[in-house]
Amino acid sequence: MSTPMYEDLERQLKKLYREVPPPPAGLATGRERMLAEAACLKARAVRRPLYATEPEERTRPERRRKMSVLLAYKVMAVVMAIAIAMTGAGGGVVLAGDSLPGDLLYPVKLISEDVKLLLSTDPADRAELAMTYAGERVQEMEKLANQGEVIPDTVLARVTRQMEQTMVEIAHARPEDVPALLERVMERTRSHLRVLDQAGTGAGEENQTRLRQASQVMECAQQAASTGLSDPDRYREQYQHRHEGMLGPDDELSPPMQAPMPAMMGTATNDPERYQEEHQHEYEGAPGPHGELSPSPSPMNEAERSREEHQQRYEGTPGPHNELSPTATHTLTSTMTPSRMNDADRSQREHPDHNEDTPDPQGESSPAPPDDPMPTHTPKHDGHGSGH
Amino acid sequence: MVVEGNREHEYGRPYGFDYFCVLCSERGQKSHVTEEGPLLERARAYDADALAELYDRYASRTYSYIYRRVSDPAVAEDLTSELFLRVLRSIRNERAWHGSFTAWLYRIAHNLVVDHYRRQPPMSVQPVDDSLAASNVDPAVTAEEGLAGERLRAAVGRLTPDQQEVLVLRFGESLTAAETGQIMEKSAGAVEALQHRALASLRRILGRKEV
Numbered sequence: 001m002s003t004p005m006y007e008d009l010e011r012q013l014k015k016l017y018r019e020v021p022p023p024p025a026g027l028a029t030g031r032e033r034m035l036a037e038a039a040c041l042k043a044r045a046v047r048r049p050l051y052a053t054e055p056e057e058r059t060r061p062e063r064r065r066k067m068s069v070l071l072a073y074k075v076m077a078v079v080m081a082i083a084i085a086m087t088g089a090g091g092g093v094v095l096a097g098d099s100l101p102g103d104l105l106y107p108v109k110l111i112s113e114d115v116k117l118l119l120s121t122d123p124a125d126r127a128e129l130a131m132t133y134a135g136e137r138v139q140e141m142e143k144l145a146n147q148g149e150v151i152p153d154t155v156l157a158r159v160t161r162q163m164e165q166t167m168v169e170i171a172h173a174r175p176e177d178v179p180a181l182l183e184r185v186m187e188r189t190r191s192h193l194r195v196l197d198q199a200g201t202g203a204g205e206e207n208q209t210r211l212r213q214a215s216q217v218m219e220c221a222q223q224a225a226s227t228g229l230s231d232p233d234r235y236r237e238q239y240q241h242r243h244e245g246m247l248g249p250d251d252e253l254s255p256p257m258q259a260p261m262p263a264m265m266g267t268a269t270n271d272p273e274r275y276q277e278e279h280q281h282e283y284e285g286a287p288g289p290h291g292e293l294s295p296s297p298s299p300m301n302e303a304e305r306s307r308e309e310h311q312q313r314y315e316g317t318p319g320p321h322n323e324l325s326p327t328a329t330h331t332l333t334s335t336m337t338p339s340r341m342n343d344a345d346r347s348q349r350e351h352p353d354h355n356e357d358t359p360d361p362q363g364e365s366s367p368a369p370p371d372d373p374m375p376t377h378t379p380k381h382d383g384h385g386s387g388h
Numbered sequence: 389m390v391v392e393g394n395r396e397h398e399y400g401r402p403y404g405f406d407y408f409c410v411l412c413s414e415r416g417q418k419s420h421v422t423e424e425g426p427l428l429e430r431a432r433a434y435d436a437d438a439l440a441e442l443y444d445r446y447a448s449r450t451y452s453y454i455y456r457r458v459s460d461p462a463v464a465e466d467l468t469s470e471l472f473l474r475v476l477r478s479i480r481n482e483r484a485w486h487g488s489f490t491a492w493l494y495r496i497a498h499n500l501v502v503d504h505y506r507r508q509p510p511m512s513v514q515p516v517d518d519s520l521a522a523s524n525v526d527p528a529v530t531a532e533e534g535l536a537g538e539r540l541r542a543a544v545g546r547l548t549p550d551q552q553e554v555l556v557l558r559f560g561e562s563l564t565a566a567e568t569g570q571i572m573e574k575s576a577g578a579v580e581a582l583q584h585r586a587l588a589s590l591r592r593i594l595g596r597k598e599v
Contacts, residue, residue: 027468
């Protein structure tokens with residue numbers, strides 16, 4: 001390992017790197033953060049495959065399609081017609097408000113909620129609505145548990161989604177409204193947690209599991225709100241891009257945190273070379289066999305920041321065409337091609353004043369070692385040949 | 389005894405790098421590596437105990453690595469925390485590891501450091517004192533070794549991220565060229581060449597003549 005030419009330098013480096021001061025907070029905070037997030041991820045993964053982080057467990061990420069306002073009115077008209085036909089009175093939708101999962105009018109109730117959300121144009125109002133509907137789900141769970149009926153998994157999924165939507169809509173609200181909205185989240189989740197805790201008393205095992213999972217959702221939201229209150233700007237940055245905020249026509253969820261933003265996928269898919277050039281150093285996994293890189297954070301601007309939040313959840317995932325990254329032991333040569341660009345670009349981009357490309361009078365006239373597949377750097381300053 | 393290269397072991401897939409897990413002191417201890425597989429499987433299921441154990445096992449060493457790159461304990465601690473959040477969010481995707489969990493940790497750490505420096509305003513990158521190159525004073529003979537250390541640290545800061553990484557991995561983490569290559573996804577030869585260039589650049593920056 002030691003090169004005689006640089007022995008003194010190597011000695012100094014070893015000495016420099018030997019001293020590592022202890023972490024100021026003892027690394028405990030990081031541990032708690034990780035375990036808290038793990039609890040949230042586990043709760044989601046148990047409930048719905050869509051929340052799993054493995055790409056193969058998710059459905060193909062689908063864009064949410066916004067229903068046009070006109071279509072929303074049409075849906076509302078159909079709902080009203082059905083409700084009137086079923087009840088013979090105009091109070092169909094009103095009656096649906098007290099329905100529980102399994103009741104005839106329960107779907108009317110849910111559709112009515114979704115349409116109201118769609119028709120609302122103000123993010124703060126949508127946040128309030130989503131929060132209210134999540135509260136409805138909690139009430140439904142309480143009633144079902146008290147009646148000894150099994151709480152359907154769909155109720156749990158819906159309350160999760162509605163709390164997520166609440167957090168996202170808050171992030172899109174006016175900045176001056178965010179703290180108050182987050183306070184309401186804190187207040188309501190506290191109340192929901194009390195209800196869920198009481199409902200669990202005497203409930204069957206299956207319902208206890210559901211109620212516990214719902215409690216975890218509320219705790220996650222509470223944690224997010226609490227964090228957001230301490231740093232509202234950061235909260236908005238993190239949640240604004242999470243998803244479009246609309247339901248798909250089949251009630252499918254927008255993939256949660258782990259999913260890539262459509263814009264990011266579009267960039268990677270539409271112009272992979274440019275995407276690679278811009279982000280080629282920011283990957284956690286290896287490049288795919290065609291040089292595609294897993295995206296990674298680049299928080300230089302708004303668009304890059306949004307990519308950051310999703311890319312980090314894409315560590316090492318396959319390239320845009322689902323090709324697998326090779327293992328480290330395979331085809332090292334083939335993985336060198338992106339690295340060639342990496343090193344050259346990185347050198348130029350990140351250390352423009354760096355002079356390491358200046359030929360070393362001792363070393364650079366000699367060819368690269370045979371197993372070094374690349375002339376690493378493009379010389380900047382002179383007409384000499386390639387780097388080392 | 390140090391075992392190099394990829395080897396099948398009881399868990400049924402090549403761990404290679406993990407076979408001589410460099411993040412603990414138990415090089416070549418097969419029993420230790422065998423424990424790792426089930427631990428990771430449990431961690432992938434978000435088992436709290438498994439995740440806690442992973443954290444306890446790797447946090448200190450990854451913190452040390454990051455500190456050697458950023459030279460700030462508070463920043464290193466924050467980045468270590470962020471590292472494990474990223475690990476958590478991607479741990480279920482085994483393709484991210486390429487069969488080497490520890491190498492993956494280092495890669496994430498490296499990218500976090502790179503992103504950290506990219507977020508810094510240009511002025512915050514400490515420029516090397518111009519007198520370094522011109523000075524005829526041999527730092528080795530100055531009374532204050534700390535000053536020499538700071539000069540060296542500043543000079544390392546002028547290298548490219550890859551060069552900084554190879555120096556930290558080779559001289560800070562004491563990894564072999566092969567081990568470093570698995571982290572950096574380069575051949576051992578490429579690692580040695582990169583190391584050579586890094587040291588040559590350091591020498592130029594420090595203005596030292598060759599021995």
